Amino acid sequence: MTHAGDLPVWAAIATSCLVLLGAGLTLVGALGLLRLKTFYERVHAPTLGATWGAGGILLGSILLFTVLQSRPVLHEALIAVFVTVTTPVTLMLLTRAAVYRDRSEGKDIPRP
Amino acid sequence: MSASILSWSLLTAQILLGIAMIIACIRMIRGPRAQDRIVALDALYVNGMLLLLVFGMSTAVTHYFEAALVISVLGFVSTAALAKFLMRGEVIE
Amino acid sequence: MKLLPYPLLTASLLAMWLLLNGLSMGQFVLGTVIAIAVGSVTAALQPAKPRFKRWYLLPKLVAIVLADIWRSNIAVARLILRKDQSRRVSGFVVVPLELRDPLGLAILACIVTSTPGTAWVEHDSTSNKLLLHVFDLVDEQHWIDLIKQRYEHLLLEILA
Structure with missing residues (x-):
């Protein structure tokens, strides 16, 4: 941690809170993956880590490197855009695949 | 002072994300069906990417952020391909 | 060219x-x-060019969505950590839509899926109905109203 020596205390505390919030939400999402009973319930769990879980860590990183002024914060912005665009798409594709498989096995999934 | 606050919280975050990755692995091994495994794999990708971000924050090495970007791109493509495979039984029609 | x-x-x-x-x-x-x-x-x-008639409403939509994602993050985290999982009912809801624009539907799908607690399952373009999976299904009408009034109205206004 040599690069953070001259960081003001408020920035350190704010970054810590954001990062711990993000990591905590991600862990809760993973726990949901383990605890919930059916596939359609489990699809909801990873969105926790992908929305504010990733958001907290990225905001913390942006704050840290902006205050330190060591480098511009471009990668974080790109990752944030990418995660917000891709996560819903993958989850939607997976639910559709699961619905298709369940229907072809004769399980009762309502039709719109 | 501020460096020690930051290093402790980043270490805690790394441990939390590591546990999250282990849990996703357990769900991936347990299944029971292919779609459950793929959801767990996708969560594993996201958690791994976040872990790399935290590594990048604690060392200030830019390459970690580039690796995280690559992981998020590859994770998206592979999950989309696997979902397509579940639906049709083949990736390219 | x-x-x-x-x-x-x-x-x-x-x-x-x-x-x-x-x-x-x-x-x-x-x-x-x-x-x-x-x-x-x-x-x-040949992708369709987006036509935002009232693009100045987009920041409002983004703010609403971010706040909703934050609130449902907390709600879903609480539900996951609760001891008895059997008390919670989750299930499918059919929502009739007015929105027909493909871009609007795509935005709505992203909003609904990235909010924890709701997941977009299927959309039927002939009847224009949407199948939704809801994590904590207490009242069906509540979720239908939420989708229609909070997001669909605004999207219709933006794209109209």
Whole structure:
């Protein structure tokens, strides 16, 4: 941690809170993956880590490197855009695949 | 002072994300069906990417952020391909 | 063939290239060549150009969605950590929609799926109904109203 020596205390505390919030939400999402009973319930769990879980860590990183002024914060912005665009798409594709498989096995999934 | 606050919280975050990755692995091994495994794999990708971000924050090495970007791109493509495979039984029609 | 069929796409590609590789004359030339090439290749795919009539409402939509995602993050985290999982009922809800614009539907799908607690399952374009999976299904009508009044109204207004 040599690069953070001259960081003001408020920035350190704010970054810590954001990062711990993000990591905590991600862990809760993973726990949901383990605890919930059916596939359609489990699809909801990873969105926790992908929305504010990733958001907290990225905001913390942006704050840290902006205050330190060591480098511009471009990668974080790109990752944030990418995660917000891709996560819903993958989850939607997976639910559709699961619905298709369940229907072809004769399980009762309502039709719109 | 501020460096020690930051290093402790980043270490805690790394441990939390590591546990999250282990849990996703357990769900991936347990299944029971292919779609459950793929959801767990996708969560594993996201958690791994976040872990790399935290590594990048604690060392200030830019390459970690580039690796995280690559992981998020590859994770998206592979999950989309696997979902397509579940639906049709083949990736390219 | 036009040189710049999608100027916004070309500009944002060039901006991303420069942000990732650093600002220098050589990178600028290389980025411009790549951005123009990708722009004209995209024209072969003929993607529909988005038409935002009231684009100034977009920040409002983003703010509403971020706040909702935050609230449902907390709600779903609580539900996951609760001891007895059997008390919670989750299930499918059918929502009739008025929105028909493909772009609007795509935005709605992204909003619904990235909010923890609701997941987009299927959309039937002939009856224009949407099948939704809801994590904590107490009252069906509540979720239908939420989708229709909070998001669909605003999207209809933006795209109308």
